[in-house]
Amino acid sequence: MSDTRAQTPTLExxxxxxxxxxxxxxxxxxxxxxxxxxxxxxxxxxxxxxxALPTIDHDLHAGPAMLEMVVAGYGVAYATLLVLGGxxxxxxxxxxxxxxxxxxxxLTSLACGLAPDxxxxxxxxxxxxxxxxxxxxxxxxxxxxxxxxxxxxxxLSLYGGTAGVSSAVGxxxxxxxxxxxxxxTGWRAVFxxxxxxxxxxxxxxxxxxxxxxxxxxxxxxxxxxALLAATLITxxxxxxxxxxxxxxxxxxxxxxxxPFAGTAFVLVERRAERSGRTPLVPPSLLRxxxxxxxxxxxxxxxxxxxxxxxxxxxxxxxxxxxxxFAAGLSLVPLCATFFIASxxxxxxxxxxxxxxxxAGSLLQGAGLLALALTVHASWPGTSVAGLAPSMAVLGxxxxxxxxxxxxxxxxxxxxxxxxxGGGAMVTxxxxxxxxxxxxxxxxxxxxxxSVGIRDALLAAxxxxxxxxxxxxxxxxxxxxxxx
Numbered sequence: 001m002s003d004t005r006a007q008t009p010t011l012e013x014x015x016x017x018x019x020x021x022x023x024x025x026x027x028x029x030x031x032x033x034x035x036x037x038x039x040x041x042x043x044x045x046x047x048x049x050x051x052a053l054p055t056i057d058h059d060l061h062a063g064p065a066m067l068e069m070v071v072a073g074y075g076v077a078y079a080t081l082l083v084l085g086g087x088x089x090x091x092x093x094x095x096x097x098x099x100x101x102x103x104x105x106x107l108t109s110l111a112c113g114l115a116p117d118x119x120x121x122x123x124x125x126x127x128x129x130x131x132x133x134x135x136x137x138x139x140x141x142x143x144x145x146x147x148x149x150x151x152x153x154x155x156l157s158l159y160g161g162t163a164g165v166s167s168a169v170g171x172x173x174x175x176x177x178x179x180x181x182x183x184x185t186g187w188r189a190v191f192x193x194x195x196x197x198x199x200x201x202x203x204x205x206x207x208x209x210x211x212x213x214x215x216x217x218x219x220x221x222x223x224x225x226a227l228l229a230a231t232l233i234t235x236x237x238x239x240x241x242x243x244x245x246x247x248x249x250x251x252x253x254x255x256x257x258x259p260f261a262g263t264a265f266v267l268v269e270r271r272a273e274r275s276g277r278t279p280l281v282p283p284s285l286l287r288x289x290x291x292x293x294x295x296x297x298x299x300x301x302x303x304x305x306x307x308x309x310x311x312x313x314x315x316x317x318x319x320x321x322x323x324x325f326a327a328g329l330s331l332v333p334l335c336a337t338f339f340i341a342s343x344x345x346x347x348x349x350x351x352x353x354x355x356x357x358x359a360g361s362l363l364q365g366a367g368l369l370a371l372a373l374t375v376h377a378s379w380p381g382t383s384v385a386g387l388a389p390s391m392a393v394l395g396x397x398x399x400x401x402x403x404x405x406x407x408x409x410x411x412x413x414x415x416x417x418x419x420x421g422g423g424a425m426v427t428x429x430x431x432x433x434x435x436x437x438x439x440x441x442x443x444x445x446x447x448x449x450s451v452g453i454r455d456a457l458l459a460a461x462x463x464x465x466x467x468x469x470x471x472x473x474x475x476x477x478x479x480x481x482x483x
Contacts, residue, residue, distance in 0.1 A: 025210035027146035032155055034204040038102055039139040039159060040166040041194060041201070042132030045109075046075060046433060047170035050313040051324040052178050052187040059186065062118040065244040069122045071437065072240035077129030079236065079430040080229045083280055086137035086423025087221070090214035094138040094145070098205055101135025106198030113191035140422030144410060145212040153350070156410060160403020161342025163429070167305065168335040168395070171313055175328025221272060224280035227265035232431060234258040239438035243445065281424050285413070291421070293477040294409035295428050297357075300471045301401060302432025304464040307440025311460045314444070319453030320382055333388045334395030341399025349404050354478040360400025361472040365465055367394025372461040379454040401471075408478060440464065 027035070049056070053067050062070070089097040108128035115121035143155045177189040185192060235258045238251035245251065272279040286292050316327040341360070348356045370390035378386055406425065413421040440460050447456035 025146055025212070027142065027155070027210065028208055030204065031146075031208035031210070032143070032158070034201055034208050035098070035139045035142055036158060036162045037197070037201045038098060038135055038205065040162050040169075041102075041105055041198060042078065042129075042136050043163055043166035044170040044173065045128065045132070045191075045194065046078070046430070047167050047309055048174040048190045049187075050171050050310060051175040051317065051327050052190050054317065055178055055187040055324075056118075056121070060115075060118045060121065062121075065241065066118040066122065068241050068244040070118075070125055072237065072434070073122050073126040074129040074132075075240070075430065075434040075437070076233060076236045077126045078132050079427055079434060080232045081130055081133035082137055082427040082430065083228060083423040084220065084225050085133040085135070086141060086421075087280060088134070089138045089141055091220075093211050093213045094141050095205065095209045095211040097134055098138040098142070098209060099202060101131055101133075101138065102198050102202045102205065104131035105135055106195050106202070107131075109191045109194035109198065113185070113188040113195075136426055137423040140410065140426070142209060142212060144413065144422065146210055153407065156407040157342055157345040157403045160345070160406040161339050161399065163406070164305075164338045164342065164398055164402045165335050167309060167433075168331045168338065171309060172328035172331050172335065175324035175326070179323060179325035219278075221269075221278065221280040223268050224265065224272065227261060227268055228280060230261040231258065231265050232427075234261050236431065236434050236438070239442075240434060243442050285421060285424065288412050290408050290412045290479055293474070293479070294405050295425065296477065297471055297474045298402075298405050298409070298425070298428050299432045300467050300474070301398075301405065302429045303436040303439065304467040304471075305398065305402075306433030306436030307444075307460065308436070308464055310437045310441045311444045311457060314441075315453055315457040319457065320380060322384075326384055330384045330387050331391065333392040334398075337392045337395035338399035341396045342403040345400065345403045345407075348400070349407070353481040354408075354475060357401050357404050357475045357478060358472060360397045360404070361468055361475055363397030364394055364401065365397070365468045365472070367391070367397055368461055368465045368468060370394075372458055372465070375454060375457060375461070411479075 049070055053070070056062055056070065057067055060066075085097065085101070105128065108124055108131050111124035112121060112128060115124055140159065143152065143159060147155050173193075174190045177193060178187055180189075182189045234254040238254045242248075242251035266283070269279040269281055270283050273282055273284060286295075312331070313327060316322040316330060317324070322330070345356065352359075367390050370393060371387065374386055374390050375382060409425045410421060440463060443463060444456045444460045447459055451459070
């Protein structure tokens with residue numbers, strides 16, 4: 001590669017580029033911090049409203065179904081458009097889409113914070129989810145295209161740590177902001193806080209993030225995009241809204257359509273790839289062993305994690321009468337140990353390979369079991385300090401799993417498909433989180449009237465423990481060593 005080309009900020013690999021070509025523009029440490037900050041915003045906002053829902057209900061007279069939509073509207077829009085966001089970044093430039101996404105996320109967060117009624121809040125949350133789908137895929141694609149070797153491994157581990165910690169931090173930060181009641185804003189602060197952060201990240205990104213795009217940009221796959229959206233909506237919308245709405249006819253009709261929409265999506269994508277076109281999600285990606293085995297494990301991990309965060313937020317506030325701040329504070333040990341484990345990940349996985357994931361799964365199971373025993377023995381006098389040891393073990397185990405899984409999925413992706421590959425992975429993760437809220441959340445809420453909050457919480461924790469056992473078995477399919 002010539003010296004002139006090395007100074008070009010936009011990455012353009014030749015047609016015969018190897019799978020992991022040398023990068024021609026480097027992501028500086030400040031640039032990495034900037035994209036990780038951009039990644040944290042949509043992840044935090046998936047969970048930040050959990051501890052604010054009672055206050056939103058009180059102020060806006062929302063009702064159960066509308067409160068579910070405050071969460072589900074964001075999650076469905078987010079998951080549905082993520083792959084499209086990755087494809088658009090490949091086409092028009094990842095920094096450009098990152099900047100557009102940050103601006104849109106800040107504006108939609110402002111709309112959420114100023115919403116005068118529940119309907120407006122739901123609409124703003126759907127728009128916020130769409131903005132997040134533009135923003136997040138550019139982070140992984142930029143890391144893939146502007147780093148290599150040990151720098152890439154560390155950057156991906158930091159991304160994985162950010163993904164996990166942000167989910168827990170969302171509830172901690174939400175509880176803090178609602179409790180402090182900044183200038184009388186109450187729950188609105190959980191959205192308004194995004195505005196200055198997004199503005200600062202935009203200014204930093206404009207100066208520190210190099211522009212990259214796919215060397216062979218392709219048109220948007222219209223049929224694939226429509227069918228993926230139909231598949232996710234027909235699954236996620238009835239599962240998240242059905243219980244609150246009393247399982248009306250439309251929810252069952254959508255669930256009946258789901259398998260047909262999913263099958264049609266797979267067939268259309270296979271046909272597009274066979275005919276030489278570029279599908280939204282190339283089926284050939286799933287034939288890469290690291291992608292296939294990694295995504296297969298991310299699904300149940302995310303289902304368990306998403307359900308856990310929702311159930312714990314409800315149980316601690318409604319069962320133990322914790323305030324928003326105490327409910328968030330109880331997750332601080334989980335956040336801290338998750339981040340510590342994610343930082344240790346690159347060194348551990350380089351030495352032990354997939355055994356790191358297996359060990360992390362076992363630790364996660366031990367933490368869940370310890371938490372269940374703590375709740376069973378001390379309820380209703382369970383304190384924040386009493387929850388801390390099991391939360392710490394649980395977080396450390398999760399921190400050994402998720403960042404490594406993300407690194408495995410991305411390790412063999414061609415750089416030209418970094419955007420679509422990252423989008424597919426995050427779509428899988430976000431869909432799993434939404435499914436967790438729907439399935440474990442529905443189990444928990446349906447058991448409340450008959451067995452009470454403690455036993456409903458125990459049932460949810462033991463169900464997640466069974467899911468963890470399944471993910472441990474799936475870890476045996478992962479590559480033995482990780483690049």
